[in-house]
Amino acid sequence: MTQLERNKSILHKYIPAPAVPLIAEWIVTFDFKLKIKKSRSSKYGDYRPPLRHTNHHISINRDLNPYAFLVTLVHEIAHLSNFKKHGDNVKPHGEEWKIEFRQLMQPFFKLSFFPEDLHHSLSRYLKNPLASSCSDIGLLRVLKRYDKANGSVFLEELPPGSVFVFGKGRHFRKGDRIRKRITCLELGTQRKYLFSPLCEVTIVTESLFS
Secondary structure (H helix, E strand, O other): OOHHHHHHHHHOOOOOHHHHHHHHHHHHHOOEEEEEEOOOOOOOEEEEOOOOOOOEEEEEEOOOOHHHHHHHHHHHHHHHHHHHHHOOOOOOOOHHHHHHHHHHHHHHHHOOOOOHHHHHHHHHHOOOOOOOHHHOHHHHHHHHOOOOOOOOEEHHHOOOOOEEEEOOOEEEEEEEEEOOEEEEEEOOOOOEEEEOOOOEEEEEEOOOOO
C-alpha cells in the first residue's frame, strides 16, 4: 500500500468521502504530519511549523463530525500554506490567511457534498473567516447539527433557571444572557461563570436544588 493509499484509508474515517482524494494529496504536497488527537476543550485543531528540519505538524480532535473535521483541517492547512509564503511576517489570522482559507475551501464547494444549510453558513462565514469556526456562533450551530446524538443539549435551548451538569459532575443553574454569553451559577461553590450558548450540557431538572 502506498503512502497516498494509507492516507485515504485513514481519512475515510474522519471526513466526507468526496473530500478524501484531495486531502490525501495535500498531505503529500504540503508535506505535513497529521495527528488525530483526543478531544481538547480549548481547541479543535492546531498547526505547528517545522522545527529543526522536521515536518509541518497539524493535529485535529478525533471527536469532530466529518464536516467539522474537514473545515478545521482546511483551516490549519491554510496556516501551513500561509507560513510557507510569508513565514512569521504576517498575522496568524490576517488577510493573507483569510485568502488562503477561502481558496483552499473552494474545491470542496465544487464537489457539492455539503448539506444546504451548511453550504449557506460556510459561504457566509468565508466572507470574513474568524480565528476559529467555533467563534462564529451561526456556523458552529449548523456544524453541531451533524454531531452524533449523545444525550446532551445546547445550553441556549434550556429555559432560564434550569439546572444542568457540565464537566465532571458540576451542577449549574442557567441565568441571563450577557451579550454573546450566558451567565450560570455553579451550585456547589456559588460562583458565576460565562458559558457559550452552544455549550453542550446535560439537563437535570428545573426545580432541583431550588
